[in-house]
């Protein structure tokens with residue numbers, strides 16, 4: 001289901017629609033007699049061009065929130081709306097309303113804690129392949145992949161295999177891959193854990209740039225409170241609930 005060209009979820013004009021909306025999203029994991037409520041009635045509207053940090057203690061549900069926002073996992077209840085496209089709706093149960101794989105490929109970029117590069121492809125091929133899956137011509141894909149690697153300061157390692165790169169270099173290749181298809185929603189789960197302070201700062205600045213200059217909605221899970229200056233919003237996930245902090249100083253260190 002997609003809202004029409006001029007009207008959206010709440011009667012908003014399409015250009016004013018949030019990049020991401022989570023509506024009353026609940027996620028429960030059941031194993032045997034145990035039920036874990038990882039997300040409990042979570043609501044979020046993230047505008048296009050907004051860059052949000054997601055904080056919270058271990059086990060609070062941060063990764064689960066990213067997986068659901070990124071359509072890698074269906075919510076138990078609630079709806080997920082990306083750029084006016086209803087991806088999940090509780091009334092439709094577990095079934096995605098769109099072909100979520102195709103939607104994900106075209107519109108969503110992920111960066112995980114570990115780079116997860118394809119080991120037998122070079123750095124540039126790892127980025128290139130993400131574009132080719134979306135039917136970009138190989139020559140154009142290669143050129144754009146090289147530009148992204150240059151932007152991330154690893155252009156000179158384009159021809160190296162992942163095992164020939166340091167952890168931080170691999171992670172920057174993974175960031176380039178996530179940006180390959182100019183996603184409207186970028187989700188990153190502790191992307192700077194393997195980086196030194198300077199590189200971590202550069203990656204956070206890049207995320208900020210992607211939101212502010214390209215109009216993407218960005219969520220970054222981080223434990224690094226020094227990075228909070230790079231974010232427009234600070235979200236806190238605790239005991240399954242999502243809340244918002246207005247100032248970095250409100251976040252306990």
Ligand SMILES: Nc1ncnc2c1ncn2[C@@H]1O[C@H](COP(=O)(O)OP(=O)(O)OP(=O)(O)O)[C@@H](O)[C@H]1O
Pocket residue numbers: 029030031036037038056057058059060061062063064065
């Ligand atoms: N596939 C699963 N099956 C059962 N329980 C799960 C599953 N995935 C997550 N959980 C549980 O859901 C809760 C939230 O997990 P989640 O990984 O989202 O937390 P987190 O905030 O990302 O934690 P961390 O900071 O340690 O990565 C935890 O209690 C976790 O054990």
